[in-house]
Amino acid sequence: MSIRIGIYGYGNLGRGIECAIKQNSDMELVAVFTRRNPEAVKINTPTAKVFSVDQAKNMTDLIDVMILCGGSATDLPEQTPFIASMFNCVDSFDTHARIPEHFANVDDRAKNSGKVAIISCGWDPGMFSLNRLYASCVLPDGEDYTFWGKGVSQGHSDAIRRIDGVLDARQYTIPVCEALESVRNGEAPVLSTRQKHTRECFVVAAEGADLARIENEIKTMPNYFADYDTTVHFISKEELDRDHSGIPHGGFVIRSGRTGKNLENKHVIEYSLKLDSNPEFTASVITAYARAAYRMNKEGMCGCKTVFDVAPSYLSVKSGEEIRKSML
Amino acid sequence: MSIRIGIYGYGNLGRGIECAIKQNSDMELVAVFTRRNPEAVKINTPTAKVFSVDQAKNMTDLIDVMILCGGSATDLPEQTPFIASMFNCVDSFDTHARIPEHFANVDDRAKNSGKVAIISCGWDPGMFSLNRLYASCVLPDGEDYTFWGKGVSQGHSDAIRRIDGVLDARQYTIPVCEALESVRNGEAPVLSTRQKHTRECFVVAAEGADLARIENEIKTMPNYFADYDTTVHFISKEELDRDHSGIPHGGFVIRSGRTGKNLENKHVIEYSLKLDSNPEFTASVITAYARAAYRMNKEGMCGCKTVFDVAPSYLSVKSGEEIRKSML
Numbered sequence: 204m205s206i207r208i209g210i211y212g213y214g215n216l217g218r219g220i221e222c223a224i225k226q227n228s229d230m231e232l233v234a235v236f237t238r239r240n241p242e243a244v245k246i247n248t249p250t251a252k253v254f255s256v257d258q259a260k261n262m263t264d265l266i267d268v269m270i271l272c273g274g275s276a277t278d279l280p281e282q283t284p285f286i287a288s289m290f291n292c293v294d295s296f297d298t299h300a301r302i303p304e305h306f307a308n309v310d311d312r313a314k315n316s317g318k319v320a321i322i323s324c325g326w327d328p329g330m331f332s333l334n335r336l337y338a339s340c341v342l343p344d345g346e347d348y349t350f351w352g353k354g355v356s357q358g359h360s361d362a363i364r365r366i367d368g369v370l371d372a373r374q375y376t377i378p379v380c381e382a383l384e385s386v387r388n389g390e391a392p393v394l395s396t397r398q399k400h401t402r403e404c405f406v407v408a409a410e411g412a413d414l415a416r417i418e419n420e421i422k423t424m425p426n427y428f429a430d431y432d433t434t435v436h437f438i439s440k441e442e443l444d445r446d447h448s449g450i451p452h453g454g455f456v457i458r459s460g461r462t463g464k465n466l467e468n469k470h471v472i473e474y475s476l477k478l479d480s481n482p483e484f485t486a487s488v489i490t491a492y493a494r495a496a497y498r499m500n501k502e503g504m505c506g507c508k509t510v511f512d513v514a515p516s517y518l519s520v521k522s523g524e525e526i527r528k529s530m531l
Numbered sequence: 532m533s534i535r536i537g538i539y540g541y542g543n544l545g546r547g548i549e550c551a552i553k554q555n556s557d558m559e560l561v562a563v564f565t566r567r568n569p570e571a572v573k574i575n576t577p578t579a580k581v582f583s584v585d586q587a588k589n590m591t592d593l594i595d596v597m598i599l600c601g602g603s604a605t606d607l608p609e610q611t612p613f614i615a616s617m618f619n620c621v622d623s624f625d626t627h628a629r630i631p632e633h634f635a636n637v638d639d640r641a642k643n644s645g646k647v648a649i650i651s652c653g654w655d656p657g658m659f660s661l662n663r664l665y666a667s668c669v670l671p672d673g674e675d676y677t678f679w680g681k682g683v684s685q686g687h688s689d690a691i692r693r694i695d696g697v698l699d700a701r702q703y704t705i706p707v708c709e710a711l712e713s714v715r716n717g718e719a720p721v722l723s724t725r726q727k728h729t730r731e732c733f734v735v736a737a738e739g740a741d742l743a744r745i746e747n748e749i750k751t752m753p754n755y756f757a758d759y760d761t762t763v764h765f766i767s768k769e770e771l772d773r774d775h776s777g778i779p780h781g782g783f784v785i786r787s788g789r790t791g792k793n794l795e796n797k798h799v800i801e802y803s804l805k806l807d808s809n810p811e812f813t814a815s816v817i818t819a820y821a822r823a824a825y826r827m828n829k830e831g832m833c834g835c836k837t838v839f840d841v842a843p844s845y846l847s848v849k850s851g852e853e854i855r856k857s858m859l
Binding site for chain 2: 219222223226227247299302303306323328330332333334335336337339340341342343344387389462463464468469470471472473474475476477478479480483484486487488491494509510511512513514515516518519520523524526527528530531
């Protein structure tokens, strides 16, 4: 029997989950839940149905794992505890500072309901977090580095769009090559914000807008751009749509460390991602963890979990015997 | 209270474990067990003692985790089941074809004794295996590649030393750059053995030996060299000792895969290691898993485990709360 999945929220991430489910032979999409009018939401899985979010509570027997596809700012802090009180579930909560609070809220509900809720799943937090943890455990004397990009930052693109005279914009975060190379060589550099990443902006301005003012507003924007070397290109809407419509991303987690009697031997551990579609890759990670949530709950576990708490074997559709034989 | 560690076998790996324990504040080396005369074995930890392997059975109350540092060919198939019948333990068994049999033998004993035995720990098998598993679960439609090197292969160096007229030798396994680049670009190439790695040999020949014959014997040696592009350099013993005395290694695990409605988006996941000392890094991984064995057993688990069965949080000296806060 398949693992029956529900998708709660149907934006970019939800559509990515729908695609990912089709790549996992032991899973089946049963229902999509939306806050919009269900009639107006068209999905790509003929065997699944669209419901209003209000109907989820009546479907606890029909869904094994609910995948939450809302945003971290306001949706997930409400939705994940609510859903965890009825379903095994997985979310991609990524507001770092609020993770302890979110964990506590979800843990409480999931323990009461006897369900497994895996939070903060995706690639960062998620696969990058795992690599930070593994590397720091293996090389206790060392330094950690995370670089992001080259990739589109939605938040930074939005920040540019809010500037007067800007019609549309796309911002790329780019790791600084020299910094990456120094880290890779085990030189353990101390790097400022400016030395780690640059920001490149493609901006469509309104006709007659003051381009110098827009460029200056971008480059001096606190938190978003002021601490970075930022370049701004003004392009046409056609160019933006033609050359910058993808949502690529990626990055690097690197730890360099030392071992030996006098710590004389250097080691470098590097993990990197190069992603054509940020939301689809995030969805693929979440979908693998949905399998883990289902299996861990079957074994009697409950409560809030993160990627740190999930033994890797739970992620695979294959048996322990098979993965030992083919992948160990 | 510290986790009390025993080292069973004191060669390169055992000495690496001894160093690694000093880097983990929650661990303490209690005893080293040797098949040699204990009096003749000098260790670097004043607070630990050297015993004969026969004495291990009398020390089950004094050691929390025994780390097995023997070889995979003949030592570990005997030693790990024997030790697992008395102690939590970790080994680095790496004879791939015999892992299922070794797992079954160890599982049986560890279940009887109520101990946790983690086998096949290190970087390959070990960290590379983990990355093959995570990547294949996250990208079910894709291809896996493992490249080794640049690094010293002990087995290949030994094979050269057995040739008549060879006094000493060092062999490096080197990944082919073009193959690596093609894989990184997500081109999913089909690669022959020859297309993935080259082999470079540094050989010290006896005076008057027939160098052409030695070179030919190396290059045509079945299994070891015949399927590779191999280069042979004859050098002096002084040059070998000066330039090739280290034991560096490393490699790459790369998976490229596709997602999306029509699998139109490509993704590349890459994990790589660059190690100054192969045995010391292996030792560092094993030491982290010793902590996991201890903790899992404290929670009531027993039996044979691999890296696939260990939730990452068990590896860290930090609490769940701390790792969620600092690394998620």
